Amino acid sequence: MSAHRRVVIEQVARRVPEPEGDGCVRVAVDGADGSGKSTFADHLAAAVTALGRPVVVRVSLDDFLNTRAVRYRQGRSSPQGFWEDSYNYERFARDVLDPFGPGGSRRYRPVAYDLATDTVLDPPLRTAPPGTILVVDGLFLHRDELVGAWDLSVFLDVPFSETARRMAARDGSHPDPEHESMNRYVEGQRRYFRACSPQQRAAMLIDNRDVDAPRIVRTLRA
Template identity: 30%
Template sequence: MKLEAITWQRMAERLAGHLDAPAAGDTWQRVGIDGAPAADTGVLAEELAGALRSRGRAVLVVAAGGFLRPASLRFEYGRQDVDAYLQGWYDTGALWREVFGPTDPGGSGRVLPDLWNPVTDRATRSPYAELPPGGVVILHGPLLLGHWFPFDLSVHVSLSAGALGRRTPESERWTLPAFARYARDTDPASTADVLVRADDPRHPAWTGLPPS
């Protein structure tokens, strides 16, 4: 697979242009930026949000980490259970209900930016964001692909096994087998519309834009 060196800012500009290429009209667009926590998907999410806003688009950035399940459910089988991390940490049902449902055709555009605070282990009680038709939701975080989320554009920020190990804090290294299994079973590098390699976050490379 051929990769092209690029900056995060230039990548965001290219992605924003791709999203503007078809007439957005009165429908919402949903972008997924997938990657392990060590890949820091929020960097590209914020760069893309800025590029879209400069084009006059309304944008809401949503972190998957704001849709964790309560601790009683996440840690039901222990704090370091790989199966639970893969299948039960993130509230995919709430994402469907609060993020994707409102931005389906005919939806309300009322998107909940987050649901649960894992530090306090309480509901965030954040107000709904009113995203006008033609707006863009950018959802970023780990393990997003393989749930049939209706992304208009999906990006996977990939790290080699070595880079993932080096950049994952010691306290979170128990998740490494989960990401190895995710890579094997879901194959996000092939599933995503755009693949980004970010072993060195200062010098990302990507596959380029998908065909229009």
């Protein structure tokens, strides 16, 4: 990790609120697919721990996908289907957000779905200690039913021209975001941007087009 990136991530880590009493703190890392959410969230979790916040739980919304039958019920190429049907938000709330929320049980499940086998999972409950910091990465984390859940939220701002290039290197997809094979995903995310303006809803907007030199663009007052 570059020294510049380390400084920026530590600045974000220092903005994670202290828990109230035995309560927990919920942190979101949002951004387009390929913006670097998972890596940023991993580094943020490590930075929070390094600051003396000993218990951090990492969860990815990608582990709460709907089954293929639900994800593609509007068609395999449908942008609206990608925006509306990708994730099981009810299960995510029940297994993650509610347990870590105010007055929550702290009894949670970190996963609910296996992509490789298209199988719904029901793993044993885990119990987080009081004061746990929950760090979640995922698409669409500032949509209406989720935006109020976060004690701190970050949006990684990266143009689709760059995210498509990264996804091509990672997944073998087409590097042109305007290619027809990318329409479901890129247009689906544009619909999210138009409907929810996550760049404005996030507490911190970070330009992450250069992963070695991310830049804090805007920070809302605490």
